[in-house]
Amino acid sequence: MTPQSARRKVGGVLTVGLILVSVSACSLGVKTDATPKGTGSWTVLTYSIADTDLEPSMMDDIDEMGKVGSNENLSIIALVDRAADYSSDSVLGLDDWTGGKLLEINKGSATELEDLGDINTGDPAVLADFITRGIAKYPADNYALIISDHGSSWPGVGGDESSDSDLLTLAEIDAALASGLAAAGVDKLDLLGFDACLMATYEVASTLAPRADLLLASQDLEPGHGWDYAALATASEPVDGPTLGRALLNGFAAQAAAEGNEESITLSLVDLARMPAVDEALAKFSAALVQRGSAVAPIVGVSLASTLGFGRSADPSQDSHMTDLGILAGEIGVKALDVSEAADALVRSINDAVLDKVDGIATLGATGLAIYFPPQQDYFAAEYLDLDPTGGWGAFLTSYYGAGKSIPANKRAQFTTAAGEVTFADDGLYISAPFASADNLAAASIRYGLVETDGSITFLGQEEASFSTDGSGVAKGYFDLTTMTISDDTDTVNAYLKLLTDKVAGVTTITVPMAYYAPNGVGGDIYQDVLLSITTDAETQEVLTETYYAFNADLGTYGELTTDPDGIIVPEVLNILEDGTEEWLATSDYGLYADLPSLRYEFVRLAPGTSLYIELNVTDFGGNTSTVSAYVILP
Template sequence: MPTVPTRLTSVVAATSVLLLLAACSGGGSDDSSDSSGDPGHTGREGDGWTVLHYSMGDTNLEPFMVGDVNELGEVGSNDNLHIREFMDRSAEYGEDPLLDQGDWVGGRTLDLGEPGTSEVVEDFGDIDSADPAVLAQFIADGIEANRAGHYALIISDHGASWPGIGPDEGTADYNVLDLAEITEAISTGLEEVGVDKLDLLGFDACLMANYEVASAVAPYADRLVASQELEPGHGWDYTTLQLLADDPDATADELGEALIDGFEGQAVEWGTEDSITLSMVDLTKMDDVDEAVEAFADTMSSESGDVAAAVGQSEATTLGFGKSPDETQDKHLRDLGLLAAAIGDAAPEVADQAEAVVSALDEAVLDSVDGAATAGATGLSIYIPPVPDLADPAYVDVSSSGDWADFLDAYYGAGEAIPADEQAQFTEVNAGPEVVFEDDGSVTLNNTFDPAGLDNITEATISYAFVNDDGSITYFGEEIADFEVGDDGVPTASGNYDLTAMEISDGEDFATAYVELDLSEDLSTAFFDVPMTYYASTDPETPQDALLSLVLDIEAGQFESETIYIYNEESGGYGELAPDPEGIIVPDVLTITADGEQVWEPTTDVGLYSDIPSLTYDFVPVESGTTLQVDLSIYDFGGNVSTVGSYVEVP
């Protein structure tokens, strides 16, 4: 199947929660009214649409953005639709021709004409596309030159949710267009030309369907179209804008629905449909969502001591986006609707407020699509790092974070206040876990833990590592374990490991990979996140952090999709890796050195060619006689962890 880059920048909900929210994932409210035709809107002239497409292409996504603009060019402009494009190009990322402009370096604004044609409005040369003044002027000039009955702005690049969009790699400091700058640019651009609101704002980028983003941009558009999850590099199918070229009276809702349908169709074509999300949010209803989230956050803050355990357990099991085994690169985003429902189900003190969040979100999300790995997504994510050490200090400066940031402070305070005798603690630490070799060739670890901490436990895991000659150990996987109270009233954690390791091969060499495993609710699909390092063939001396996401059909024993994302440390975001068959990827594994330092490091000195279609993945039995360290861990909502481990010799 074809493989593409994506657009991201920086474990599974309970069945009852998924059933409760099933109605939320497919389109929300039956109210399909479209406020973009409100006669109170200012700056409209006549009918038809002006679509402003802003491509911050000075990144590895440039080849895919060029493809997007060529799709726009298939539609072109006519009396009903005018398309204006801003594209910033780099000398580093290919020479793909864009419409009739060929290749160039730097920023250009183009007016698209008849299909396949374009005219240069302005050639800026070297320009910082992450400068809000550049975006503001693009908006103002585009509207002033092409007054219409409806306006849409779509911004395309790597996305990071509330940290923003970018970076522009052509600037010395890898500048990012943060959320405050996005709202500033849109507000300034619209004000200059007397337009109160856009009809539709779109982010063709990773992770931007986020509560904090939607709340911040709500004053400036009627509709928001964006993705909760990492977005495949192919992005949206812009040939769907033919709707506007054919019908000048098309509404923002109709445009949003067409974009979602087109994105889903293109994802099926590219084989990326298992992990997609895209939603359309009615921003005119964000006041209701804000009010519900504020009340929910305030009540949880005041009741933090009573509800914190429910919050921690819900955070650990709710559908997440932008996840990584390396917690410093995880985006710590959870589905807002599923999270609220799970907390409300577990904590009666906030059940009414949680239900209000679910209801308000359901009304606001008008249409959406999800995949096997994102099933049940309700349209918007929210930021909730599990412990304060993983929280980004910049979050408190986000205009829309207010009450939720206060709640996070109260939640972390409750975690720090857990009494020592109520923290996660195994009762047989010195003796180690009970180790049982099963008939199917796997190994099971069991251990009891202190019942005083039972209500505070959020999750349990089993992890496994090679034991090295220098005294270090190298972890190559982690899975969810179970914890429960047995018939004898004793709480026990139990984890099973099948004594295999994932190997990735390019047909010439192979490397062991670190695997973090999640399972779908029906246990039919497995999802793997594999940390990697990437070396471009054009710059082999500069390593880049990457993440491989795999979807496995368990019954068929077949990997259904594979996507590699690049992580950008400056912006804190991910973006799908553009294919470079001559580049090198190396899986990373977590090594604990003899003196206790944790280091993510390459599993091999050889590396594999990043010719994605040639890569194969297999779970191979660990060689007989190998000594492994297998650990069973329990965690509480305060970040306290208790671990018991055992050396295991593979039979």
């Protein structure tokens, strides 16, 4: 995941933001002496970066706000920037438009306060201006700001497609909030929400803690419907921030259940006043890990491999590399007793800060805050070290990667045989092989594919394997000889799968790298990277949920995919080059019509006589991998 390279200087943002606030307020005739609403009143500001493929979903959100509308206790003010091509629907009585509009949301209708024209919602000055004007013209006892669009965790939110896909970086969001609130004469927001993917992270919460009392955001990818804004009705009566936050949280969970994707959701309500305690606990935990260095690194590697992650992909370059901080710290504390006190303190501080949360079967046990942790330095974005604060986590990652590079050659992941031993049993295939040492191992996996007539391999998937820690020195993997096909009732294609099974929850999470070609791009080389996320029953393989997420490789952002049914969608193919380098290829030579609700998924057992390639891998915490493989004919 590579954040946008061009960044604005924060100092410049503050200056421009204040100037824009001053000019815009005057031009609109904003009254600084506007009469506040009654005690316990709310002004909810929604910042909809809808100049993206999420526009149709965001228009649904505006309609949901219209089910409530502003009233004597509640003002709902929306800045909505629409795109030219994704939707032509009217919303709350307003015909389709392109560009930004400032709206007051009423019950069943919307009042246009200003046509903003072609604006860049990735410009922090625009966000700061919106905050100041909204608070000045609609004073209340409580203020909430909700930012909606694609999310990418610590790199930010966005971006605006008519402005070179400019996104709001975390530093820019922080600067915009500081500027906008200061100009409005308000110390902080009562509630800050991100209706976007991957924003419930330590980095986001710690950075923005001075700007709001509460944070509402998701650790994982969010389905396209996002939050249910009809839950704003709770603020029609005097309520406090936690009450409104919980209403939005519960509304999201109920809507996800109605849409059939509740198995893989997350949303957490964080008390930002308690983030300084999390900062302190993380700093002590990070320092303890740095102090132990290479001695604790193998434990960290094993813990990371088994910890719940978010925005995962079979293609590491499209993985968000976000992992659950509470679960990770707890696992490390159990296995490394000399850091258990610091780990326990960190877990307690997270539990104290997270006031409420929802999770699904596939995200069971999510603690409410994620943190950035690529398993190897090759996937680490150096820009992360520019964040402030990081609770010492950046220093730990630097130390961890250094320890990985320093693993002695004779202590790296290494099988002691050239080929894996294959046996057939339990309606599947086992592959096993002895390895030299488990001291630094972090994970084991299998990968399998069809052997084509020209000798090339069409890979079908990868999944977890196991390695012994009792001194026997054997790694083993199992493949049930089934693969997944996707069909549009005209064509059927094999899909490359990455499978992670949670035996406690009884579900398997499957991710499939794919590519979407718009109708005017079929047959060309321009496509959109896509991640298909599927949750199945681990025993029956019944598909419980499936959601397609668009991935922006330049920004590292995710959001549910919007397609034209006349376009095509294809699984990406894993290609192994002669030097062993791996690359993912998206070809439009074959594919399925992109009518996503009509696609069917089936797990098919490979036929007897199939020529199969299978490999078993062990990887140490430094990223060194050893592989044994075998070619077999299925009985």
